[in-house]
Amino acid sequence: xxxxxxxxxxxxxEVKDLDLYYGQHQALKKVSLTFYANQVTAIIGPxxxxxxxxxxxxxxxxxxxxxxxxxGRVALDGTDIYxxxxxxxxxxxxxxxxxxxxxxxxxxxxxxxxxxxxxHGLKDRARLSEIVERSLAAVGLWGEVRERLNVSALELxxxxxxLLCLARLVAVEPEVILLDEPASAxxxxxxxxxxxxxxxxxxxYTIIIVTHNMQQAARASDRxxxxxxxxxxxxxxxxxxxxxxxxxxxxxxxxxxx
Amino acid sequence: xSVRESFDRELQVLQKDLLKMGMVAEDMVHKALQALxxxxxxxxxxxxxxxxxxxxxxxxxxxxxxxxIALQQPMAKDLRTIAAVMKIITDVERVGDxxxxxxxxxxxxxxxxxxxxxxDIPRMAELVKKMLRESLEGFVTRDLNLIHQMIRxxxxxxxxxxxxxxxxxxxxEKDPKxxxxxxxxxxxxxxxxxxxxxxxxxxxxxxxxxxxxMKELHA
Numbered sequence: 001x002x003x004x005x006x007x008x009x010x011x012x013x014e015v016k017d018l019d020l021y022y023g024q025h026q027a028l029k030k031v032s033l034t035f036y037a038n039q040v041t042a043i044i045g046p047x048x049x050x051x052x053x054x055x056x057x058x059x060x061x062x063x064x065x066x067x068x069x070x071x072g073r074v075a076l077d078g079t080d081i082y083x084x085x086x087x088x089x090x091x092x093x094x095x096x097x098x099x100x101x102x103x104x105x106x107x108x109x110x111x112x113x114x115x116x117x118x119x120h121g122l123k124d125r126a127r128l129s130e131i132v133e134r135s136l137a138a139v140g141l142w143g144e145v146r147e148r149l150n151v152s153a154l155e156l157x158x159x160x161x162x163l164l165c166l167a168r169l170v171a172v173e174p175e176v177i178l179l180d181e182p183a184s185a186x187x188x189x190x191x192x193x194x195x196x197x198x199x200x201x202x203x204x205y206t207i208i209i210v211t212h213n214m215q216q217a218a219r220a221s222d223r224x225x226x227x228x229x230x231x232x233x234x235x236x237x238x239x240x241x242x243x244x245x246x247x248x249x250x251x252x253x254x255x256x257x258x
Numbered sequence: 259x260s261v262r263e264s265f266d267r268e269l270q271v272l273q274k275d276l277l278k279m280g281m282v283a284e285d286m287v288h289k290a291l292q293a294l295x296x297x298x299x300x301x302x303x304x305x306x307x308x309x310x311x312x313x314x315x316x317x318x319x320x321x322x323x324x325x326x327i328a329l330q331q332p333m334a335k336d337l338r339t340i341a342a343v344m345k346i347i348t349d350v351e352r353v354g355d356x357x358x359x360x361x362x363x364x365x366x367x368x369x370x371x372x373x374x375x376x377x378d379i380p381r382m383a384e385l386v387k388k389m390l391r392e393s394l395e396g397f398v399t400r401d402l403n404l405i406h407q408m409i410r411x412x413x414x415x416x417x418x419x420x421x422x423x424x425x426x427x428x429x430x431e432k433d434p435k436x437x438x439x440x441x442x443x444x445x446x447x448x449x450x451x452x453x454x455x456x457x458x459x460x461x462x463x464x465x466x467x468x469x470x471x472m473k474e475l476h477a
Contacts (some may be wrong), residue, residue, distance in 0.1 A: 215331050242333050244470030254333040256262040 009036035012206040013058055013095075013176060018072035020053055020062065020230075027053045029230040030072070035176075040198050040207045042217035042238065045227035046258065051210045054227065055178050058208065059095035060088060076176070093120065096169035100181040102161035104153040104168075109136075109145050112153045112164055116172035135171040139163045139197055159190025166197065177201065179209040183216065195220040214254060218242045226250045228258075265330045269339060272322055273398065276343050276350070279315040280394040282308055283350050284387050286357035287453065291383040294364035294446065295376055302368075305361035312354035316347050335467070342467040346397065349456040349463075353390065356449040356456075363442045363449075372443075373429070373436050379443065382418045382450045385411050386457070393460040400468050405461040409475050412454050419451040 013035040020028035028050050035041050035058075043051040056062045057074055060081060074081050081091055093116075105112050113132045122128060132149070136142040141163050145156075153164055162182060169177055179198075183191040198207050198220050211217050217224050217238065224241040226234045226249075234241065234250040245251045252258040286308050293302040323344045326332060332340055389408045396404035426440045426447075458475050466472050 214333065218333070243337060245334050251334050255336045256265070256333075 009039065011035075012037040012077065013208070014073070014075045014078075015054070015057075016073040016075075018054070018057060018070070018074060020050075020057065020071075021069040022065065023067040027230050028057070031227075031230075031232045033225055033232055033235050035206060035208055036223070037206050038202050038204075039222040040202050040209065040220055041223045041225065042221035043208065043210045043225045043227060044212075044214060044217050044253075045233075046253070047212075048229075049227040050230040051225075051227050052180055055097075055180055055208060055210045058176070058178055059092050059097060060086075061092075061097065063088075093172050094174055095176040095178060096172065096174040097178040097180065098162070098165050098169060098182050100184055102158060102165050102185070104156070104161045104164055106152065106154060108150045109153050109156070109164065110149040113167050113171050116168060120172060131171050135167040136164075138170045138201070139167045140193070140200075141167060157190075159186050159193065162186060162190065162194060163197070166194075166201075170201070174205060176206045176208065179207065181210060181212060184212060191216070214242075226253060228253070262330070265326070265332070265336075268322070268326060268330075269332075269336060272319060272326070272343055273339070275315060275319055276346060277394055277398060279312060279319065279347060280350050280390060282312050282315070283353040283357065284390045284394075286312070286354055287360070287383060287387055287390070290357045290360035290364060291380060293361055294367065295380065297364075297368040299365050299368050302361040302365045305357055309354050309358045312351055316351040319347050320344060338467045338470060342397075342463040345463045346460050349459045352456045353453050356453045359449045360446050363446050367439060367442050373439055378418055378422055378425075379447060379450070382415055382422070382447060385415050385418070386450050386453050389415070389454055389457045390460075393457050393464065396461065397464045397467075400464075402465060402468060405464050405475075408461050409458060412458050412475075415451060415454040419447055422447045 011034045015034070016032050018028050018031040019026065031050075031054060043054060045051045053062065057070065058081075062068050062070065070082060076091070076094065080086070081095075105115060107115070110129075110132055113135050114128050117128060117131050122131075133142060133146075136145060141160060144160070153161060156164060162185075166177075183194045186194065195216060198209065201207060202222075209217075209221065221238045223236065224238045225232055226241065226245075226247075228249055234245060234247045236246075240246075241250060242254055245254060249258065286305050289301055289308070290305045292298065293305065323340050326340055327337075389411045392404045392408035392411070396402065396408065423444065426444045429436045429440045462473065462475050465475070
């Protein structure tokens with residue numbers, strides 16, 4: 001696949017001078033970067049570097065944490081999501097998130113996928129089952145589960161439960177999908193399946209993934225951001241970050257010397 | 259402080275073995291020229307035997323590079339180093355092959371005195387050996403000045419090659435009896451010129467390893 005240059009890309013999420021404090025502790029320091037539409041962007045860095053915190057800023061998942069303070073700007077398609085008039089439910093519909101542990105609801109497979117559209121007010125059964133099929137097909141699960149849509153989602157394997165979480169997201173037609181270590185609890189085959197799926201999903205969505213696994217970032221992303229102690233150290237094309245990083249701290253991290 | 263000490267150690271050993279391989283190749287060029295100058299067929303045989311060592315090192319280093327890539331998933335400069343080693347060994351192996359060609363030519367010339375004393379061919383060989391040392395030292399020390407120095411020597415080698423080509427042609431035109439020797443001497447100069455080209459490839463890889471930039475060094 002040809003690498004597209006930033007000027008051919010459409011900025012989807014723009015982060016500008018983002019500071020985040022947990023009480024006295026500053027977890028993000030003047031972070032500025034642009035996530036582009038239909039790209040997979042990986043955020044890497046050692047534990048505690050702020051990568052998950054940054055990810056969670058993108059759909060305001062940090063808001064509920066007591067003592068938190070966010071300064072700076074995060075814009076989705078040019079609109080500040082920290083603006084006073086931002087509707088959080090709507091934001092999280094547009095910017096969905098998948099977590100490390102697949103958090104399926106203790107409901108049937110069908111109800112897991114239909115849950116979101118129902119919450120957003122869809123009642124038409126035919127339309128709902130269409131969405132369920134399309135969403136499960138989008139994550140490659142449809143063939144496996146079509147005959148048992150009414151069994152509990154908890155009966156699925158861990159890898160399939162994670163795929164179901166993605167299907168649940170896709171069902172509400174988000175624009176951006178945030179993945180926080182989505183494969184770290186999964187076996188290698190399920191991991192590769194998630195990575196392949198990201199490549200498929202990027203045709204329709206903007207994908208941002210936080211991962212500890214550098215090889216995963218290298219395999220599955222177009223662009224990579226490296227963070228250290230709350231700062232964005234380097235951001236560029238994945239192929240450049242992993243073959244010829246410009247910053248010596250990035251160099252040390254990706255070669256295992258940090 | 260690296261958390262990948264065993265990997266770093268393996269990478270060091272790999273580079274040391276490449277250096278060893280390069281030194282064997284340099285010695286082969288040296289001995290092949292001595293065999294020519296001293297009409298020493300036994301020494302020429304030694305060169306042929308040394309080529310087995312170079313070939314063995316080539317395969318051994320290549321398979322270790324592949325193992326490191328598969329098992330350690332190297333990144334950034336580590337990856338570039340391994341990629342450089344994999345390319346460089348091919349060029350060093352070719353240097354060895356050309357030294358063998360020179361040794362074989364020297365055997366063909368050993369049975370009678372040469373029609374002229376050897377002056378420019380040994381000069382060319384000295385330059386080539388110097389180039390090989392510069393590129394390998396540049397590889398080890400990451401000193402790109404050595405690489406640029408080596409490239410200047412490549413220009414000298416090219417000039418000598420053109421000069422020798424014309425000179426040997428003239429001998430052949432003047433006296434058909436000289437064709438046999440002149441032709442074999444020409445083959446030797448051609449081999450030396452080819453060796454120098456492979457050495458510039460090594461320089462390109464050292465630059466890539468250090469800067470991440472791929473560029474052609476040939477003038």
